[in-house]
Amino acid sequence: MEETTSADTAKSEQPEVRSELDGETARITVAGELTEDARRPIVRVVTDLLLERSPLHRLELHVADVGYMNSAGMAVLVQVQKLAAPRGIEVVLVGPTAAVIRPLQLSGLWHRFAVEGVPDER
Numbered sequence: 001m002e003e004t005t006s007a008d009t010a011k012s013e014q015p016e017v018r019s020e021l022d023g024e025t026a027r028i029t030v031a032g033e034l035t036e037d038a039r040r041p042i043v044r045v046v047t048d049l050l051l052e053r054s055p056l057h058r059l060e061l062h063v064a065d066v067g068y069m070n071s072a073g074m075a076v077l078v079q080v081q082k083l084a085a086p087r088g089i090e091v092v093l094v095g096p097t098a099a100v101i102r103p104l105q106l107s108g109l110w111h112r113f114a115v116e117g118v119p120d121e122r
Helices: 036-052 071-087 098-107
Strands: 002-006 016-022 025-034 058-069 090-094 114-116
Touching (some): 016 036, 025 036, 025 071, 058 071, 071 090
Parallel strands (some): 090 114
Antiparallel strands (some): 002 016
């Protein structure tokens, strides 16, 4: 298993993006805010994985530690899906918080993504 980390300490709102590779599955964990600031580190990690790993079949975006997402963050998720789709790679949102679920539902993008580990609403 390989692991990489991308975080810019110059800006406190910069999200932390980590990736881990396990066979044909890539796990990308995002912590912090999913905004325009997340675009570059997420796209960089995804692009590196796509260029380096030809047998990749599944890309999991672990978003349980995302406390805020705006329209730019939604655009990043769609961009990741568009990068993966031509290669037949399934993109799955894992553990989305209400901060991720609600904007996707309101925008109509919720049904575009496979989702696992949705917290129970009580």
